[in-house]
Amino acid sequence: MDRKQYTREVKRRLKLDRADREAVLRDLDEIFETARQQGEQDDAVIARLGEPAAFAASFGVSKGWKWKQALWWVVTAAAVVLLLAALALVIGQHQTMTASVGIIGGADGPTAILVSGGIDPVLLLLGAGLIAAAVSVVIRWLMRR
Amino acid sequence: MEERYAQQFKKGALEMILLALLAEGESYGYALITSLNQRGGPVFDGAKEGTVYPILYRLEKAGLVESRLAPSGSGGSRKYYALTETGRRNLSDMTAFWGEYRRCVEEFLLPKEEMIWTENSIPER
Numbered sequence A: 001m002d003r004k005q006y007t008r009e010v011k012r013r014l015k016l017d018r019a020d021r022e023a024v025l026r027d028l029d030e031i032f033e034t035a036r037q038q039g040e041q042d043d044a045v046i047a048r049l050g051e052p053a054a055f056a057a058s059f060g061v062s063k064g065w066k067w068k069q070a071l072w073w074v075v076t077a078a079a080v081v082l083l084l085a086a087l088a089l090v091i092g093q094h095q096t097m098t099a100s101v102g103i104i105g106g107a108d109g110p111t112a113i114l115v116s117g118g119i120d121p122v123l124l125l126l127g128a129g130l131i132a133a134a135v136s137v138v139i140r141w142l143m144r145r
Numbered sequence B: 001m002e003e004r005y006a007q008q009f010k011k012g013a014l015e016m017i018l019l020a021l022l023a024e025g026e027s028y029g030y031a032l033i034t035s036l037n038q039r040g041g042p043v044f045d046g047a048k049e050g051t052v053y054p055i056l057y058r059l060e061k062a063g064l065v066e067s068r069l070a071p072s073g074s075g076g077s078r079k080y081y082a083l084t085e086t087g088r089r090n091l092s093d094m095t096a097f098w099g100e101y102r103r104c105v106e107e108f109l110l111p112k113e114e115m116i117w118t119e120n121s122i123p124e125r
Helices: A003-013 A018-037 A042-049 A052-057 A065-104 A109-116 A121-144 B003-023 B029-039 B049-061 B085-109
Strands: B065-071 B077-083
Touching: A003 A018, A003 A042, A003 A052, A018 A042, A018 B029, A018 B049, A018 B077, A042 B049, A065 A121, B003 B029, B003 B049, B003 B077, B003 B085, B029 B049, B029 B077, B049 B065, B049 B077, B077 B085
Parallel strands: none
Antiparallel strands: B065 B077
């Protein structure tokens, strides 16, 4: 692992808001630069700092991080469930449609849509799933900044 | 002595020592580590960046120290730390408590008639 990789690993594991994360990464830069000025190789610094996960953990967790993390998991799980349900409905409809094609032998698209009637539950689930997915992306983004 | 006991002692003391070093004047990470290693002798010989920088970060979060960035020779930046008023008050409280704490612990560790402490030997009971 070189300095760049080490820094990236630390960055990935810091559970801090953006300002704090930037401050810690700057500290890490200063550590490497100072060691260089002392004639030390990056490898030696990395060995002394230890695992990136342990180094990142020693800076603790920003306020609100755990709460955001939990919310992210819930919304992401909801998005996955809703999208899977929409997919299952689509497949189900497709099967009944092809089945009816087999029986009646001539049902076309417009007929199938007329049969389902009202608001299409597939569209409803798909919409809800996409909204949940979008919210989960926003939460993730809020955690990263 | 087992390493983990030594680790526990140092953990508690390092924050106080860093505050005390900063009470002498503004300083930065590498200089603080060097002072620790030189003045702490074998006890703080092992003080490393991975220990000192996180403590400085937490002290700043807690408002006990403040920092400013200045360009370093190599084109990067160097962070200078200084004690805040809160830090100064905390350090004097900690110093007072440390004296009390030390006396109290020694009451248990050293039987009264053997308070004279010889190097490398713990008085036998």
